Amino acid sequence: MKIVTSQQMKEIDRLAAEQFFIPSSILMERAGLSVVLSIEQVFKNLSDLSFLVLCGPGNNGGDGFVAARDLLDYTDYVTIVFAGDEKKLSVEAGENFKRLKSVGGDIRVLGVDVTLDDVADIMKKCDIVIDALLGIGIKGEVRGQIAELIKLINLYSNYVVSIDIPSGLDSDTGKILGIAVKADLTVTFGLPKPCHLLYPGRELCGQLKVASIGIPRVLRESKQFTRQIITKQLVSRLIPERFPDSHKGSYGKLLVIAGSAEYPGAAVLTSLSALRVGCGYVHLLTCSPANEVAIQREPGLVATVVDKKHFCEQDVAIALELSNNADAVVIGPGITCNDGVRKFLSEFLENLKVPVVIDADGLNCLARDLNILEKIQVPAVLTPHPAEFARLTGEDLSDVKYNYLLTEEFSKKYNLVVVLKSATTIISTPNETFFNLTGNTSLSKAGSGDILAGMIGGFAAQGLNQKDASICSVYLHGLASEHYRHREGSMLVSELLDLIPVAMEEV
Ligand SMILES: NC(=O)C1=CN([C@@H]2O[C@H](COP(=O)(O)OP(=O)(O)OC[C@H]3O[C@@H](n4cnc5c(N)ncnc54)[C@H](O)[C@@H]3O)[C@@H](O)[C@H]2O)[C@@H](O)CC1
Ligand SMILES: [K+]
Incomplete structure (x- = not known):
């Protein structure tokens, strides 16, 4: 299986739209859904569980909005905390913000509707925290309220599912950018990134699931990606064959x-x-x-x-x-x-x-x-x-x-x-x-x-x-x-x- 950097993943996103007519909005929809299906694989019955979905300001947060909407199909116990500004969302994330609201999603904006103390209280009572704060678009050390949220996750959560990557990891190196989420399950999309394989990132991911979100196989297996996992x-396929009619010289x-x-x-x-x-x-x-x-x-x-x-x-x-x-x-x-x-x-x-x-x-x-x-x-x-x-x-x-x-x-x-x-x-x-x-x-x-x-x-x-x-x-x-x-x-x-x-x- 190939491995891609954040830059290469962005290129895949672009090529999916330009060459294969699969726009980012479709990928985001499937990304969010795959997170919910992955949780269902682990917990079987989602209707008995309560969720806190923490959404950041970028498209990782957009995946979180989709996941929250899908979770509402199973249970009413879904709280969404948004650490960002609705007006600054990308087109796809903004659409999913609206869709989530329209189906009754209880989106609370951090610093406006809830404080960090409120989030800590909700988190302690929730079965599962979904970390949709930062993905492969992270730049530099984790800043501001998102750093505070990550601290809370690591202190109070019962079970954490990170979307794409544990927030705070450098996706190309697996290094921690100041602070990072310690996840139990990480659901990434299409292909793994170096942070899923290299320590300390590998350890912070918990169980890793690589979900298919509709990126065509020809694109995922493209020769331009020169890094891969040994399977x-x-x-x-590589181990030398043994032949019945052989002698010691046959094997070097x-x-x-x-x-x-x-x-x-x-x-x-x-x-x-x-x-x-x-x-x-x-x-x-x-x-x-x-x-x-x-x-x-x-x-x-x-x-x-x-x-x-x-x-x-x-x-x-x-x-x-x-x-x-x-x-x-x-x-x-x-x-x-x-x-x-x-x-x-x-x-x-x-x-x-x-x-x-x-x-x-x-x-x-x-x-x-x-x-x-x-x-x-x-x-x-x-x-x-x-x-x-x-x-x-x-x-x-x-x-x-x-x-x-x-x-x-x-x-x-x-x-x-x-x-x-x-x-x-x-x-x-x-x-x-x-x-x-x-x-x-x-x-x-x-x-x-x-x-x-x-x-x-x-x-x-x-x-x-x-x-x-x-x-x-x-x-x-x-x-x-x-x-x-x-x-x-x-x-x-x-x-x-x-x-x-x-x-x-x-x-
Ligand atoms: N092919 C793709 O690339 C796909 C990407 N998707 C999602 O999109 C994510 C990438 O989205 P984006 O590029 O919008 O990036 P992110 O959502 O990872 O984060 C970018 C946002 O976080 C803020 N931010 C960046 N660095 C920060 C720091 N150090 N401290 C605090 N805030 C910081 C920025 O203000 C920016 O708004 C992926 O991880 C994945 O979850 C999916 O929707 C599926 C397809
Ligand atoms: K994340």
């Missing part, structure tokens, strides 16, 4: 260059996760004692050891020789980042001839010398967490988190795939961006990134391009964690490895 359908050879005396576990996790996603042959190049640990855990691995604590320049020859025999390489987990390692990494990457996944310490080495990226001649995936991406880009940590514009820019600049790992992981290629929503806090544990890197490498070795290998891996990695049956956070990364097959079976 199970997408992943199941991966070279994993990982581990050091201090971090043997990283090498083991990276290698095993590649086998878990179906890779036919994994060769681990590592430092002692990771080779022994790895073979003990899984005798199917092949391990070559460099006889020192860390990789260094002298190891480039053996690494390149092994890579000549591989379909893909993963490099970085646990290799540390001293001068010798950096020289090894840069010379290796410069001469590499097969696709590569660069993770963890590999990225920290790169951050010290970004020129290396310009010299890589093969398809590459970088898998930074926000702190690593901050080092790579030289930006502040707070500015890189969930910053899909930055992943897109970086991906274009160096012509590679960026996988920015977080609760919502963002994958950018030079032309497209994918948002992943699977996973939970069990993944916040040392070693889980090594597993992801190994999975991407394992899929790449089987012939998936770097984009598809990243999409499958990120989705399945998250899904595997959701299959852990106990309390979130208790999972060991070795258990995550063992849940990869369960996730693969599900898609």
